[in-house]
Amino acid sequence: MRVLIVDDEVIIREGLRQVVSWSDHGFQLLEPAVSAEEAIKVMENNCPEIILTDIRMSGMSGLDLAAYVSEQELPAEVIVLTGYDEFSYAQEALRQGVSDYLLKASEPDAILDAVKKARDRLAATKEHVQWKQGERERCITSLIKKIVKDTYEQKEINQLKELIPELRAFAFQFILVDKQLPISEIVKMEKLWNTYVFGKWLQFEDKIAIIVTRDPRLEDEYLIQMAAKKISQQIGKPLLVSTVVSALSELPSSYREVKPLLLYQWILREKRMISLTLIKGRRGIAYAEKMKDHEEMLFNFIHTGNYQEFTNFMDELITWLFSHPQATPGSIQLYLQTLFISMLQFVNRIATSIGKDTKNYKSLLPPAEWFPSYKEFLLPSFTKIIDDYQNLVHRQNNYVQLAIHYMEIKLDQSVSLQEVADHVHVNPSYLSEMLRKETGASYVEFITELRMSKAVELLVHTPAKVKEVSNQVGYSDWKYFTSQFKKHFGLTPTQYRQRLKADAN
Missing domain, CATH: 3.30.70 (Alpha-Beta Plaits)
Incomplete structure (x- = not known):
């Protein structure tokens, strides 16, 4: 049980500290306080249960301290220390809730006896037990x-x-x-x-x-x-x-x-x-497992602006990711981050092709923030890209944007100008003219640029072989693809990839 001595006279403080063998009787003596004000600060941090305080001190008196203990309803007993000429204070002390009073000159046994009685009183109260x-x-x-x-x-x-x-x-x-x-x-x-x-x-x-x-x-x-x-x-x-x-x-x-x-x-x-x-055995979701299909579906939602179908798709995607037998938090985040980057790159490429400013997008939130509720914290990030695309195409000739979108999602196939024109329901010649007007390139030049950009993306971010890259950007003959790539960049695909690795090192 903790005991606090309060007295502004050092000889009294030290005398009370040394005259009783406190620890031998189960008491923990706190560092004495030199004033009632200091005692209150000690009480805030150490919660003394028995307080021995002088009556007369500069500033607050011992009776003021007793009154504070009573007003705060602190579970502590206050014993006041008096001199021979201070017995007139005894009646006031009792009114202030003091439990006992002692002469400063009391024998050690009398002091110890008073403190033990205070301890017994405390132990008998329900409030103290709860405290x-x-x-x-x-x-x-x-x-x-x-x-x-x-x-x-x-x-x-x-x-x-x-x-x-x-x-x-x-x-x-x-x-x-x-x-x-x-x-x-x-x-x-x-x-x-x-x-x-x-x-x-x-x-x-x-x-x-x-x-x-x-x-x-x-x-x-x-x-x-x-x-x-x-x-x-x-x-x-x-x-x-x-x-x-x-x-x-x-x-x-x-x-x-x-x-x-x-x-x-x-x-x-x-x-x-x-x-x-x-x-322990989870390896993470493989990047290439369904990424291409999911990208194509997302590009379609960007194009159509069908928010309900997009939300349904995202529900299915999240369910697939979280139920995947190899799923880890990091691989789920990486998969969605890859889709997110593909979407924003697509929209920004469209903006650049028609001379509009690209947008800066915040990265996806870390998993701990959106895992509990993806619709609240993650879905808006994807929806914002669709909004931006819809705003972009509605300010331009819509059929040109539809044509560019169709070319984007068909890069792995051989797509003719006629096929694209049929998709957007305009004359091929007129489409070619408007495409040149808005992008500064002919149909062949523009789709070649799209294919070369996609090829670079695959060479940089995937371990795909040159033949695989060739197929994914619409070239069935990988040798022809290599010649076109070199014509465009001055390096073969293999040399381009090696240059990047060398620069990175």
Whole structure:
């Protein structure tokens, strides 16, 4: 129990500090205060339970300090120290809520007896018991947070074990739940959990952390599974579980292991427990698996401006990505980022071709921000590109933009001017004339430029072979493609790629 001495005379402060063997009687003596004002500051941080204060001091008196304790309803006993000529203060002291008073010249046994009586009175009050319980929980929470964040000292691990004897075990597991709960609910969930296996629950930042003691031979696995099932049903969130460690000092590494699992709760929605073992074999979604089909569909939505169909497509795409057996948070983000960049590059190429300013787009949000609700945080980024394209083409001759769009999505095929003109329902000669007017190039020159730009993109961003690049930009004869590429850039595709690698190094 903490004791605070308050006196502006150093000889009294030091005398009271030394005359009683405080620690031998279960008391923790705080650093004495030289005034009532300083005592109030000490009380804010250290919560003394017994206060020994002089009556007469410069500034606030000891009775003023007693009144403050009473007004604030602090769970503390105040004992005033008086001189022989100050007994007239006794009646006022009692009115201010002082629990006892002593002569400064009292024998050590009398001082100790008064302090012990104050301790007994405190222990008998419900408010103090509740306060002590709250203080104990605050201390436990503070210690666990220090250990998990790796800012602890060894003595604090020992202190935690003293407070929670169950943590003197030999195997532990760190569990994180991505949810906030009121203290009353945390207590309720901890009680439910402990009907299966011991776990200490606490609010950790904006989540819940659970320190679980495990059987060293893991013969309690069934109990853990049952506890996880009950808690997951109650909270509606999975438990992110570390591997089992043998000491509390290993909890920092357990926390680092669990943090990356947070994003997997959106991928493995059906799982009650998510661990590193569960995701260990995932390689990520292959770039080329469906990318070409998805790009073509997105280009079509850019062109048509059908927002409802686009939203439906995005729902299906997100479902496919998150349910993919090889999905990882990073590969989902990369897949969508690639589609996003393809869309904005397409729109900006159209803008450049007709002499309009290109737009700068913000990058996609990181996964942690949009995984919980892609429609709210991710969909608007894609929709903005469609809006920009629609605004762009509606300010120009629409059939020219439709023609350019059609050429873009058909780059892997041999597309004639007639076919493009038929698609936009205009005369081929007129289309050729308007295309030259808006882009400064003939049909052949323009589609060749599109194919060469796409070829460079594939050479730079994919490991595709020259023959594969040739096919993807509409050339069935890769040798002819190579000659056209060299004519355009002064280098063969292979030389171009090698130059880029050399420049990068």
